[in-house]
Structures are given as C-alpha cells and as structure tokens.
Amino acid sequence: MALPTRKFDAVIVGAGGAGMRASLQLAEAGLKVAVLSKVFPTRSHTVAAQGGIGAALGNMGEDSWLWHMYDTIKGSDYLGDQDAIEFLCRMAPQAVIELEHFGMPFDRNEDGTVYQRPFGGHSQNFGERPVQRSCCAADRTGHAMLHTLYQRNVRANTLFFVEWMALDLIRDASGQVLGVTAMEMETGEVWIFHARATLFATGGAGRIYSASTNAFINTGDGLGMAARAGIPLEDMEFWQFHPTGVAGAGVLITEGVRGEGGYLLNKDGERFMERYAPTMKDLASRDVVSRAMATEIKEGRGAGKEADHILLKLDHLGLDVIEKRLPGIREIAKKFANVDPVKDPIPVVPTCHYQMGGVPTNYHGEVVAPANGNPNTVVPGFYAAGECACASVHGANRLGTNSLTDLLVFGRASGESVIRFLKENPGHKDLPVDAGDYSMQRIARLDGQTGGESVFEVGAEMRRTMQAHCGVFRFPDMLQSGVQKIKAVAERAKRTEIKDKSKTFNTARVEALELDNLIEVAVATLVSADARQESRGAHDRADFAKRDDVNWLKHTLWYRDGSRLDYKPVNLKPMTAQTFEPKVRSY
C-alpha cells in the first residue's frame, strides 16, 4: 500500500537536547527540516537532568580540556574512542558558552561568570583532586537547557511534528537511508517522511529495567529501528547504574548532592566510600560507587528494616545551600521518599540510569557500520546523536555531566555534517517501492492479533529478567539463563495483542510498538553481556573479575539478524593529544 508522503531536506527523530541542538543548526542554515517527537519537545527526558553540564571553563580554579579528556577516558575504563573524547572535551566550553548566549539561566559566581560544581570522576591535573567543572542551573540543569533550546528553535522557526512516533527506518537497496515511516498519534495515520538525511536523537532505553531513573517514553525506539534495518548496536552490555536513585521509586537524586558535600552512609553510620576510593571518596566515578554500595548491602551493612538501601546524608549542608543549589532534590525527597533532607538522610540504591552503548557513529555524528573490510564505513544519509548514539565518548562508564555535553557537542556536529552532506548530495533519491510496507505489516499484525499476549505482562517480564540477570553484579549462570529467558520473552512479544483498536490517540498501540523496540535493546544487552568475558566499567562479572586489555579492549557490535556478535577496535589515537594508555583505575 502506498503511504502518503512528505518530503524534507532532513528529518530529525527526537526533540530532546541532542535533537534540538541539531535542528537549530539546520533551521538556522535555512534548510527544510522536520523534527518528530513522541511528546511536546520540552517533555523529552533531557528535562529531568539535574546536576550539570561538564566543560572546562575554569571559572572556579584552573582547569583544562586535556584534564577533562583524561578523566573521561579513565572514567570510560579505556573503552571510549580517544578521538571522539578529545573532540567532546575541546568543544565543550564553546558549547556551554553558546548555550549561555541562547539565554540559559545558569547559576552565577560573584564575578558574574557561570557557577560550576564538583562532580564524580572530574579532577584537576590527571586525578590529583576533585575539580569544579559542572555548569548548572540549580538542580534543574536539564530543564533549563531543554527549554532554552526549544525557545531558540521557536526563534529559528523550526518545524516540529509533535506527538508523531517514528516506526521504521527506510533504506534503499544500496543501504542509503532515505527517511522514516511515522505515525501521527492523534489520528493513527502513518506517513512516510522522505528525507535526504535522517538523524536519530531518540534518547535512551532505560525502561528495560524495573528500577530506572528514566521516563516512560525512554524505550530505545531509535535503537530498535536501526537494528531492524540491519544496523548493528554497539557496546550494549554497558549500562550505568546511578548510585542514588530513591529506594523503591527509582527517581534520581543528582550526584550534585555529593558534589555540594553530601555523602553516603551504611547502617553503622560509616562513610564507607573512604575505604573504596581514598582520594575521590563519594565523588569516585559511578560504576565504582554503585559497586561499593551494592557490596555494602550484600555484606549486610545496608540500612533500613530490610537492610536493602544506603543513606545519603546532606542535612549538614544547611537549609540555605539546599534551598539554593538543590531545591528540586528537596522536593523529590519529600514526595518520593517521605523525608525532608534538611533533617534526615535519603534512602537510595543503585538504579539503572544511562545507556553507554547505542547506534555506532564517528565524532561527526555519522552512523558507521562494518562494510568492505572497514569497521567504520559511513552509512550514507544516516546520523545519530545523544544518548541513542555511541560515538563512543562514554565507553564502559559515563562520567556525570558528560551526557548533556555530548548532546550539545554532537547535536551541533551532526547538524553540521548533515549540512555538508546535503550540499554534496542535492536531490532526493527515489524511495524503494516497498517503503512503508514493513511498518504497515507490523501494525496490521498488532491490530489483527487474537488470543495474544498482554503488552503490560510481557513488558513486566522483560524488566524483571533484566533486573535479575543483568544488574550491577553479573554472574555467568545468570547471564546464560538470562539470554534464554529474554529470547523467550522476545518470542512472546511477537504475539502482543491490544484490545483498543481506536484510531484516535491510541496509547495502547504506541506502548505495543515501543515494546518491540525495548525488546531489541534487552536482547542486545544480555547477549553482549554474556559474551564479554572481563570486568570493565559498568560491566562487572564475578567469573572474570579483571579488565582484560589483551582480549577485550574492543567494542561489541550486536546484529539483530541471528543475534550475531562482531567486534571492532577501540580508537586509542586522539585528534591531536597523546594517547592515554590503559592503566589500572583507582580513585
């Protein structure tokens, strides 16, 4: 069936920080660009970011992009690509300054410059002592940034398609990407967005776990679409568990709390991080802190009746600091933990937070995949930025504040790459005759299903499986049985059924289509994790306790077809700086 079609120079899927930084670049260049989003732009999950944006402005004391680069590489447990990391850290200050010029309401110092707070894993002089590098707007940095970017896009007259859900990527026989199919949620109509360049900025998929700091809409749609179109997913075994999610609720308490001087206590009131990370203590990188907390709980030193959580103490900061720098945290703690942090500590546990892996790209935001003997061959017409992309700047463990930086730097860079590509490739290539058929088959299958599985139940089973089999600590038997289990869940997901057949704003249909994407991500994660026989960054295996640079200093590539794995080397060669050779990591 031929679908109705709209034509654009470029289509961007996602209106979070990455998508809107990219769209700004294109709209200001006068190109015809469509930005699709499942939600009104300011409802994207970037809005929830709290702590800050990492950039070596040096407003609070000496700092340099090279130190930032070192911290990021060390934080990544040496899995990050050093060219991309150099690009990130060098461009970061400019990206933040630009955002300030757009109107971002940053907190200020006495001299009127942007205030910066300390954050985990960020240091002065190659690990000597914590540095203040995180540029913030109280503990609402993401909100302030997302609204600022939206506002700037309003000024640039960017064309948004709000509450449109992209369904599938369109590629022609040569593999070139020619746009997406997308469903207008209000009417249920499916359209083809025919574009010369397509950019994914669809965010993370943290909803594969039961306990997650992520929004409901973080369902990895970009990853699912890419995987179904034959593009591999990179490093999917690496998921960041944030040390401080509110126990039971999952809602995040920013690392900025520890940046401002808060710390963690076990049931004996011991500040245990001093044992695990003598220099950086509570500001060691996240994988280290989360493992320390999980160890404390495992060894019976957890707090509470069930000894199942850790306490985050900040009352000693005083009402003034809490009200000025952490007002949102106080609100969250009162609402979701029933404690007022001005008086009592907040119960926290490590909680799934961020996906380090994603659609493989280079530092221009171009999607790359192995072809003709080159593992990094550009897929023409296809770009990705933000949490859905893997550049890879975060490697095996992301440093706090580096994601917002990533959105700004790679949002802009990918926008620039699209502009270049459009100049060199005028005119639309013809759509394949069957463009759109695949999406229509998926929808027809869903609408016609009888005696099928409940979307809610299959989703719950997926989340339980991930939580139990692929958490902070990973065990060989659990990984193996996890792979079997998640494949069984994936089979069930092929037979999901919805009772609601309405055309109008059918959220049951949306959730079923989202589940298809989550499942791809969950399978990729477990299969990749089971295969990686070492411990690195956020991937911690009981049977291979050490990092193994001889065999595993390489990126995983998972293909949907047959759940096949491939690997490619880590780029240890920066753009201009000297290589940071892998070393033992201590904080």
Place this chain on the structure above:
Amino acid sequence: MKFRIYRYDPDKDAQPYMKDYDIALEPTDRMLLDALVRIKSVDDSLSLRRSCREGVCGSDAMNINGRNGLACITRLADLKEPVELRPLPGLPVIRDLIVDMSQFFKQYHSIKPYLRNNEVPPDKERLQSQAEREELDGLYECILCACCSTSCPSFWWNPDKFVGPAGLLAAYRFIADTRDQATSERLDDLEDPYRLFRCHSIMNCVDVCPKGLNPTRAIGKIKDLMVRRMT
C-alpha cells in the same frame, strides 16, 4: 481503590461519560499516576499522557477531584474516593484525559519566548550578577503543564485573546532577564485590553501550580512596569 474517570473516544462514543473503576493497588503504588498505569494494565483503552513520572515534564496534568494537578506527584493517600478524574477544563478533548493544547502553546509562542539580544555576543559568557540571576527564580522553572491557564476563568472565556498565566509568566521571565533587550517591545505587545489586562487577579493559577510558581505576581510586575513607563 475507587475511581470515576472521564471517558470519550470520538471513534466510538457519541457522548463523553464517566466510567467507574475499582482497582486493587500494590503497596508500591503511591502516586495517582501509579494507579492509572495499574488501571491501564487491565483496560488498555484508557488514554492519558505521561512521561517523566516525577513532576518535571508537564505531561500528565488533569483535573483531580475538581482541582488541576499532575497525576505523578499527587499522593493517592491524600485523595478522597471515588477519585474523580477529568481532562483539563476549557480545552478541546481529543480523547479521555488527553486535551488539545494548541491554544495554550499558541499563547506561549505569542510572547516570543526566547532571549532577544541583538548585540554580538562576547567570546565568553555574558556576565550576570547573582542578584540579577535570582530575579529569574520562580519564573524559569515553569514546565508548561497548563494547570494554571486551564483553571483561569479569563482564559476559559478568551483563550484566543488572553495570553494566560503561563504565557505571562514566561513573558516576565524574559523581561526580568538582564540579558534580554526587548522589554519595551514586550510591554508594547502586552498593552492590550485582552492580552494582559484580562487578568483580574483571581489567583486560581497560583493555587494550582504544581511547581509552586506565582504567575499572578509576575503579571502584577508587568502591570507595574507599564504604569511606571507611562509616568
């Protein structure tokens, strides 16, 4: 727990109606949104918007026992049964609890919600003192949930002409920003019997704002500035 929920699907319902639900909750269901997700797991046709589940994205504003609020930060324990849920008042209903927010966003866009400054920016950040920055507190935190505007009688009667509390709060956010140079254009634009002056300080907006913001105060400050520039 008992709920009465406004239901309307234009595909099949001639008229909106209220549907009763009696649902067994789990101990982990603490907020109204948890209960709605639970209801949706048994009746997948119930339609609502939601995303962040922590009160920052502004998706799940609705009328809860007669008062506008966000489902995700409304505690179930504080609600009287049966909990009556309706879409935000005054906006066209698309389906169930989902309203058409176009008019609301149109008003927001009408105030030119972006920093206007035509100077070539410096190489570094523009400087702003801490006191100047504090002027933006209580203004920039708006999540565009529309709880305020849809509880404002002036907005109900003139949604096409009155900017409404959320839009006016945003207008003042830029007026108050030392980096914005368009104060007089902004005031000109609002100097109109409807755009600003339909506000009669009824304060419904302040009562319902889930972020504790005070649009009435911002509106008052805009009015002060207008008076001041006339004299």
